[in-house]
Amino acid sequence: MPEMEREAPFEPKIVALFCTWCTYTAADLAGISRLRYAPNVRPIRLMCSGRVDPQFVLAALRDGADGVLIGGCHPGDCHYQEGNDNALRRFELLKRVLREMGIEEERVRLEWISASEGEKVQRVCNEMTEQVRALGPLRLQVPREGRARAGARAPEAELVGGEAR
């Protein structure tokens, strides 16, 4: 990755995909407890970490995210019994795909954060921000047509197919 010349310090953009039952609730708790953390993390609420399609992560990285954080319930605590197990399995495969694409593994992170762990939300968001800041911006060479319609399963569809191997 070429060294980037810049004046302002690099502020990474991080997309966070949080399950509503544990991690999103913990993020609410962090708020209620007024725990300050890096503004770089942009949370999106899903019902379950098992809903995280690896293509969401790839799409986020393609659309300009420098990192993606996935938050789910602790193993055994899934509101839907085993959605977080699915998330973990997909995450492991996703990391392999990212490696093949030359994207640093540290840009994606899966964390189990229970509803009572507001402080963990704060800590993980801060750590993740620093970690991605240290890596620098992710500069993917995505052809213009590749970033068009988000709803369509464009180039990343092949990668997603890889998951089913």
Added chain:
Amino acid sequence: MAEELIPDRPSPNGAPKIGVYVCHCGLNIAGTVDVHEVVRFASTLPYVTVAREYKFMCSDPGQELIEQDLREGLVDRVVVASCSPLMHEATFRQATGRGGTSPFHFQMASIRELVSWVTEDPEDATEKAKALVAAAVRRVALHEYLEPREAPVHPDVLVVGGGIAGIHAALTLADAGKHVYLVERESTIGGHMAKFDKTFPTLDCASCILTPKMSAVRAHPNITLWTYSDVVSVSGYTGDFTVRVRHRPRYVREDLCTGCLACIEACVHKQAKYPSEFDEGLGKRKPIYIPFPQATPPVVVVDPEACIWFKTGKCPRPCIEACERDAFDFEQTETEDEIKVGAIILATGFRTFDAGRIPEYGYGRYPNVYTSLEVERLLNSAGPTGGEVLLRDGTKPRTVGIIHCVGSRDVRFHAYCSKVCCMYSLKLAHMLRERTGAEVYNFYIDMRTPGKGYEEFYDKILREGAHLIRGRVAEVTDEATAPEEEGHLVIRAEDTLLGTVRRVPVDMVVLAVGMEPQPDAEDVRRLFNISCGGEGFFTERHPKLAPVSTFTDGVFLAGACQGPKDIPETVAQAGAAAAEALAMIDRGSVRLEANTAFVDEAACSGCKTCVGLCPFGAIEFDEERRKAAVNEVVCKGCGICVAACPSGAAQQHLFTDAQILAEIEGVLAYA
């Protein structure tokens, strides 16, 4: 960039007209986020036809703003940027529905919990708020027109746990004409309260106020009481739970036993020699026993671990002979019942802190160190000593030291205050003085007596002459350093009011053990799909506004399973939980989440990936047509199948791939 992305999106009702409403939440949001700037920004976003701000969007005039814009046709989709959707999503969905469109043509951007409350710098906060609003706008443009789904509510209720909380909740519901299944794992209901002699601050006798309620439970035509039983599985959803309950064998038929206790008298064990669980091990029982005289149901239990018949198969079994009702059934095995209920109340209670975890207090090492619960049994006239306070050597203590906060307010064990120990320690001080004439020393950290009549009770105990020493006890030892300490236990503590270290010789030490979650709270939590806080107590939906609800609709909490509390508070909460369950049942139907999965048949390739992944068996496969279909009633809306579908045929309402991807683009497009 935003402009080029949205127009070619599918939009079911023609071009969307989106209204964005940004809430100040007083200064909660507006104190950090530049609300004007967010509104200005929102008004520039594609399809946004109205962007407004208001001091409190959740107020009636705030909601009216939305409804009016919808009614006047200015907008047909709504984004509210305010607090968390876990707080007010339902409020604004309803307002959107009242305005005349689908309540699901709504998306919330949490700019309070996720932004203003967690971001130091106002500029950063404003930028983050804009990103979340942009995401919500993009997403809501793709929301489908969905009708709210209603499901009927089964009118019966399950109450788990037969302590005072479960008893009170069950009676309240039963009196209102609802059928209640009360499941208790011990052989009798009554819980901890049945073990106490007197209750603070009124000093009324615990059994005098409890046992009438226990009898009422047994006699109530609307209550099915299952003791010696456990809930083994729970499925379904709010309004329609299917619960399996396992009944352990007591080897005596409950429908025949009258509680005459002739069998206990007749047992080949002439002496009771097994420690009585109910008496905290201080008393003894036989292999066939009843925990206490007013046990409800008054049915004896055979302990197969102790019974000679079960151990050797050689016993003349005079118990059978003694029973005039032929109630014995040594062949009894576990049985199960499956019930349908609309609501569940968890009242599974607490356990007391294990005093042995603090070795310096000598519990288990010095025979005259007792836990408070043991002393409750010693004071109880139905207890092992008939209410006489006798040490293990049969003598009466002349001096007693009560140590507060054992296991509580101690970072090594539980950082929280157990709330009841100050008051019960004062009660024990009073009762021990009254029964034995002993000098009583209470060692406390802080005296915490908030509650009606509680401070007055503390004053009364002070006037009676109890010695109150402010300081956490360092240790209890039998090492004497002065002649007056010989043969006594010595409590060593710093008296923080006098500023000296004191050594107080006593005959008896009482450890005021705190309350902690039941050892299997974790399993119970998983069984009922609710959550626990860090200390292990069940988490309520909202600490102030929904204190007996949980995040799982239809499951309510009562009593100490939610956190340490005393009897008045427990009963109040049990009544509240019953009222919540009642409100749900009498409404007759519950509104179901709309976010179920569905399969686009045309795109389904029949690979069956989804079928095996569904944790709830909600996906059926039509072998002939080779298509999967989701049963929306069974689907719980996790979206696991959607994430796995290789052809994008499986989708989730309100969480379609397109909607989530739009949200991802949104948070990134602006930043």
